[in-house]
Amino acid sequence: QSALTQPHSVSGSLGQSVTISCTGTNADLGASNYVSWYQLLPGRAPKLILYAVIQRPSGVPDRFSGSKSGNTASLTISGLQAEDEGRYYCSSIDANSVYVFGTGTEVTV
Amino acid sequence: QVQLQESGPGLVAPSETLSLTCTVYGYSVTSPVWWSWVRQPPGWGLEWLGEVHQSGSTNYNPSLKSRLTMSVDKSTNQLSLRLTSVTAADTALYFCAAVQTGTRYFAPWGQGALVTVSA
Numbered sequence: 528q529s530a531l532t533q534p535h536s537v538s539g540s541l542g543q544s545v546t547i548s549c550t551g552t553n554a555d556l557g558a559s560n561y562v563s564w565y566q567l568l569p570g571r572a573p574k575l576i577l578y579a580v581i582q583r584p585s586g587v588p589d590r591f592s593g594s595k596s597g598n599t600a601s602l603t604i605s606g607l608q609a610e611d612e613g614r615y616y617c618s619s620i621d622a623n624s625v626y627v628f629g630t631g632t633e634v635t636v
Numbered sequence: 637q638v639q640l641q642e643s644g645p646g647l648v649a650p651s652e653t654l655s656l657t658c659t660v661y662g663y664s665v666t667s668p669v670w671w672s673w674v675r676q677p678p679g680w681g682l683e684w685l686g687e688v689h690q691s692g693s694t695n696y697n698p699s700l701k702s703r704l705t706m707s708v709d710k711s712t713n714q715l716s717l718r719l720t721s722v723t724a725a726d727t728a729l730y731f732c733a734a735v736q737t738g739t740r741y742f743a744p745w746g747q748g749a750l751v752t753v754s755a
Contacts, residue, residue: 561740578741626684
């Protein structure tokens with residue numbers, strides 16, 4: 528299984544919107560609605576941002592939204608805040624029930 | 637509030653066995669959860685290692701299956717990970733995480749434990 532492809536980095540100013548793409552194949556992301564997104568910050572436990580493509584866990588601001596089309600999922604952060612900085616990873620599951628992660632995207636505000 | 641905390645030796649010699657424990661607080665390991673292990677080598681992305689259920693059932697990443705053992709200890713409310721025959725490529729930050737049965741997302745996670753493989 529190969530990692531899902533994400534851009535290395537994205538940046539935006541406070542209040543702007545950024546979108547992170549996550550591209551897989553027909554054998555993993557394209558065949559699953561089990562797409563989730565995580566924020567990783569140094570020294571902290573990774574945090575779930577979105578699950579099932581578009582669902583936000585309790586406590587995650589509604590400026591985070593998700594979508595999926597074909598083999599590509601996207602995470603959009605609208606109204607970028609300073610606390611949104613960090614490294615973001617997408618995840619899905621392949622046909623053999625092996626979880627796969629994206630290559631990670633550094634978000635800079 | 638559910639919290640997970642990884643612990644174990646920070647340094648393992650090449651060819652030896654890496655052993656880590658994940659203590660679960662605020663939740664029973666016998667709950668309907670698949671307990672996963674994920675790692676992140678320095679400067680690299682995340683890699684799913686495998687998962688274990690309180691029943692003893694396991695699913696491992698095929699790339700590491702021959703070297704992995706995961707288990708649940710109900711008496712101590714802990715998970716354990718064993719990775720044999722380690723090399724420098726196994727140097728990583730190791731996380732434990734929960735996946736509720738019927739879902740396919742990881743929440744919550746532990747903070748991670750850094751393991752370095754070096755002589």
